[in-house]
Amino acid sequence: MKILVPVKRVADAAQPLRIAADGRSIDGDSVVPIINPFDAIALEEAVRLREKGADVSEIVVVSIGPATAEKELRGALAVGADRALLLETKKAVDPWNVSAVLQAIIASESPDLVIMGKQAVDDDSNQVGQFLAARLNWPQATFASNVEVAEGSLSVRRETDRGIESTRLPLPAIVTCDLRLNEPRYAPLPAILKAKRKPLEVRPLAECGVTIEPRVEVVALEPVDTSRSCVMVESIDELVKQLKQTA
């Protein structure tokens, strides 16, 4: 079984971000880049499937992003991916186009399983997995909180608003990961060194044969007011009143 794990370089949302002078993008100087945490969970799951004895022939990580995303890909190689591919572009690519690019990659890589984050924490779109499944006409299990492999099929437990849903899907398939699927490991120091020797291919995005036709235009970015003020209440009635008025 060959596994493809798409990963995105995102801004660490725990760090303070500034909006750039154009009012439509994030000031790059304020960004502390990290691998999208949901993608790290997806990668961890791929590595665990192999460790738990599933017949995993190769784990390939792919990223669409700036040249600097090589760092996140090296990080993924240190955690246990075998090979990395970076489709280099300076522009942000929206979910529909990301899914188009991934479709092209899947056509040449022929993975049996695509396991990915349910969303990227920068724009929180939560669309690529679903778009990709539709384009490929593959079965999908989104918001996975448990994944088991059994003879050519997957058993996935999904987190839904109504509770946990258990599904079985044939391969090839798309799985998107939720927060509680696993806790990603730290890559040990020797693995960081070894990752340096694993293959990492960089190709311009323009060469992957997909014409990017943007469907999303960011018009404006505004900071959310996160300041909080404390109000002391005398009684439960007053509390309820306050909640009704302000919450």
Added chain:
Amino acid sequence: MLLGPKLDADIYSSIRDLARKFANEVIRPRAEELDRDELFPIEIFTQMAELGLFGVTVPDELGGSGLDCLAYAIVMEELSRGYASVADQCGLVELIGTLLTKHGTPDQQQAYLPEILGFKKKVAYGITEAEGGSDVAGIRSTAARTESGWLLNGSKLWINNAPVADIGFVLARTDPDQGHRGMSIFIVDLHAKGVSRSPKEHKMGQRSSQVGALFFDDVVIPENALLGELDRGFYIMMGVLEKGRLGIGSLSVGIAQAGLEAALEYAKVRKQFGKPLAENQGLQWMLADMAKEITAARALVQQAALKLDHGAPATAASSMAKCFASDTAVAQTANAVQIFGGSGYIRGFEVERLYRDAKITQIYEGTNQIQRTIIARDLLKNGIR
């Protein structure tokens, strides 16, 4: 001459990321509790062993991570930013790992390195005695020759890990008439007959480090427990101390950096006279000076690391790094406390602990007076280099 790093820049940055993440997520959240209750966090150390954070510069064929001193310096700073006592354990294992790598026989390396780097066995490094602190030549412990080895007698004071350690690397006199030239290092099973320990000391800072005394009463030392050449122990110990000082320099930078980060954050949030503290120029300059001093300390530490990595003379450089960085840690954590005002003096605020943790860095691994003596000796002997 400018010396450059030996590995690609992105490797060091990945190493920093790992150590920082580990410190932020695993170490720092527990620092207050470890300090307050003087706990030895074996679960953190076990995890560090799995991550290759023990034996950073020990070659990979001997079970280490096979990295260089610059990588080690980066790891130490980041761990110490989480909590200095945890970093100090990394430094101790590194020192012992280096001793075994450089001076151990293949049998000794095989017998000890896997267990030590895997944190299955805890080590102690025993030089200091009541009469021999800064003046190591004053130590009195003796190892008397027997037919099948030696008989060890004496005691060691203020030894890190002494209350918990399994294996001691102990300096003792093998030729009592020869001063520096008559000392040897023995690998001592600390569970052997004749070994006893004091209860742990209660310290001002780095309180999670378990420090105490070791007593040796006719302890039987087998032939194969001699580390390195007979009577050369003093020089062997001193030979690895350059790396030790580099480590303590980095650890000091980490403490200072944590203080700066806390002070910067607090100055932005705390309001007096209707505006954040950080809007007062007097405090801005204080923060600027803190950042400047800490950056200078880090540069000295990294320069010493590069000298070690290139095999250039590093005695003065590592002493300068240790001395400057530890003075910086004490001065700048004091400033951090000042920026916190009364809160900075209260248990539970990180800077209060950092200030206490900083002080010992001017004392252990050779006091800063001794570091200056070493720098001066090098200056007078070799000139400025």
